[in-house]
Amino acid sequence: MSNILCIGAGYVGGPTMAVIAKHCPQHMVRVIDMNTDRIAAWNSNQLPIYEPGLEEVVNLARGRNLFFLTDENIGEQINWADIIFVSVNTPTKSFGLGAGRAADLQFWEKTARQILEYATTPKIIIEKSTLPVRTAEAMSQILNTNSRGVQFDVVSNPEFLAEGSAIKDLEDPDRVLIGGHNTPSGKKAVETIVELYANWVPREKIITTNLWSSELSKLVANAFLAQRISSINAISALCEKTDADIEEVAYAIGTDSRIGPHFLRASVGFGGSCFKKDILNLVYICEQQGLPEVAEYWQQVLTINEYQEARFVANMVHTMFNSLSGKRIALFGAAFKANTSDTRESPALAVCRELLEEQADLSLCDPYALDNARVDLGDLSEKIRFILDPYQAAEGAHAIAILTEWSYFSELDYQRIYDSMAHPAFIFDGRNILDHQKLFEIGFNIYPIGKTPLQHFA
Ligand code: NAD
Ligand code: UGA
Numbered sequence: 001m002s003n004i005l006c007i008g009a010g011y012v013g014g015p016t017m018a019v020i021a022k023h024c025p026q027h028m029v030r031v032i033d034m035n036t037d038r039i040a041a042w043n044s045n046q047l048p049i050y051e052p053g054l055e056e057v058v059n060l061a062r063g064r065n066l067f068f069l070t071d072e073n074i075g076e077q078i079n080w081a082d083i084i085f086v087s088v089n090t091p092t093k094s095f096g097l098g099a100g101r102a103a104d105l106q107f108w109e110k111t112a113r114q115i116l117e118y119a120t121t122p123k124i125i126i127e128k129s130t131l132p133v134r135t136a137e138a139m140s141q142i143l144n145t146n147s148r149g150v151q152f153d154v155v156s157n158p159e160f161l162a163e164g165s166a167i168k169d170l171e172d173p174d175r176v177l178i179g180g181h182n183t184p185s186g187k188k189a190v191e192t193i194v195e196l197y198a199n200w201v202p203r204e205k206i207i208t209t210n211l212w213s214s215e216l217s218k219l220v221a222n223a224f225l226a227q228r229i230s231s232i233n234a235i236s237a238l239c240e241k242t243d244a245d246i247e248e249v250a251y252a253i254g255t256d257s258r259i260g261p262h263f264l265r266a267s268v269g270f271g272g273s274c275f276k277k278d279i280l281n282l283v284y285i286c287e288q289q290g291l292p293e294v295a296e297y298w299q300q301v302l303t304i305n306e307y308q309e310a311r312f313v314a315n316m317v318h319t320m321f322n323s324l325s326g327k328r329i330a331l332f333g334a335a336f337k338a339n340t341s342d343t344r345e346s347p348a349l350a351v352c353r354e355l356l357e358e359q360a361d362l363s364l365c366d367p368y369a370l371d372n373a374r375v376d377l378g379d380l381s382e383k384i385r386f387i388l389d390p391y392q393a394a395e396g397a398h399a400i401a402i403l404t405e406w407s408y409f410s411e412l413d414y415q416r417i418y419d420s421m422a423h424p425a426f427i428f429d430g431r432n433i434l435d436h437q438k439l440f441e442i443g444f445n446i447y448p449i450g451k452t453p454l455q456h457f458a
Helices: 013-023 036-042 054-061 074-080 106-118 135-143 166-171 184-197 211-242 246-254 275-288 292-319 347-357 370-383 390-394 407-411 414-420 436-442
Strands: 003-007 028-033 066-070 083-086 123-127 152-156 176-180 206-210 328-332 361-365 384-386 399-402 426-429 445-448
Touching: 003 013, 003 074, 013 028, 013 054, 013 066, 013 083, 013 166, 028 036, 028 074, 036 066, 054 166, 074 106, 083 106, 083 184, 106 123, 106 135, 123 135, 123 184, 135 152, 135 211, 152 184, 152 211, 176 184, 176 211, 184 206, 206 211, 211 246, 211 275, 211 292, 275 292, 292 347, 292 399, 292 426, 292 445, 328 347, 328 390, 347 361, 347 370, 361 370, 361 390, 370 384, 390 414, 414 436, 436 445
Parallel strands: 003 028, 003 083, 028 066, 083 123, 123 152, 176 206, 328 361, 328 399, 361 384, 399 426, 426 445
Antiparallel strands: 152 176
């Protein structure tokens, strides 16, 4: 039996520890956070994040071998634990050297110093947060300054879950990656973490590597995923010029088993808390290592993403007779993807901000993400109506923009919506989730991504 502590009860720490606690009833799991509201929510019936299946897992383990606590007695918690997962946020640095690109490691370093201050018995420290390659070296250096002779083994175990499918991804991961030092105690630490995951993950899916490969693989995995989206989005622009259809192209190339069908959905752009920050971090590391050509290569993934968002808004402006001023527009979707309440780096909010610049009159509609959107938009939120009901949001609108791929947006009664809108009525489908032909027949003018528009006027 082990005592497992996780520092950071966010989108990763909370679900990951809940799944570990579910599958390892022999271990005790405590998750702590300095955000007391977040901990209160984890202990309530209204969990702090929306994630399909999360409530069931939490309800099963919470109070049995899963406990959410504030960091009030962090020293006691650190001493209680044998294994400490560090799952704190690692945002992009907003100040000083590397501002806007490097990872801000202040939260991470603070936890290292807290562990150093309080630990009196040996610990395995697990990097769960996404970190620049060679961070474990800094962590080891900080920890090994302890004068008490306490043994610390730092292990990298990056998380690959995607929001909206976090529980499924944790229950049945493609792989679990564990990196450690090639020393006797390093190998033992890796084996302990392998044993932990082997409680429910088949051994052949548990990959062990050296520390640096593990840290770097996490950044590279996100960079490759984002690169695929930027690649298909770049081609979507070409499709719109040539009457090719992006879905047909994606299908045609995706059936090549070497390319594969995933992550080829053209969209208004990718969002989420990690793709942008991790690529910025990768670019920064390459520059620091004297590899400007490599840095520039990955930077293009972000450039195309910004281009795609800007292109979407420009298309709305040009299509609606070069003026959006005072025009009512219903934005369907605020979350950065479906099945999450998360709005961090959401393309929906980027579009929202740009449309406000055009003085459009906006209604924002989302089933779970309106509270987060309000916070993220700050003062701008006063200029927007937040409406849960899509029918109400679309009433009197000149246009609808689909910004999140919530499936229920494709199941609405669009005849009813059309009848309640101003005419001509426009739909800009930033996710290609609607039945375009059917909507065109109702009377809408349709502007998908990477496809020929369907419009009732020349
Ligand atoms: P998050 O912001 O949701 O959660 C981090 C939590 O850590 C916050 O609640 C914060 O209050 C807490 N915290 C920070 N410093 C602390 C301290 N010293 N003591 C106690 N609590 C502290 O972030 P997240 O989305 O869970 O991401 C965490 C890490 O995991 C990041 O490095 C991210 O890149 C990585 N990651 C995220 C995802 C994802 O889907 N969100 C997926 C894979 C990896
Ligand atoms: C992503 C990765 O998929 C996870 O493996 C990783 O652990 C995580 O980042 C992280 O490190 O935070 P996430 O951002 O939660 O997960 O969600 P994704 O499904 O990857 O979607 C990211 C964005 O890309 C969303 O805005 C989504 O709508 C968009 N997307 C995705 C597309 O536009 N097209 C696609 O084909 C796929």
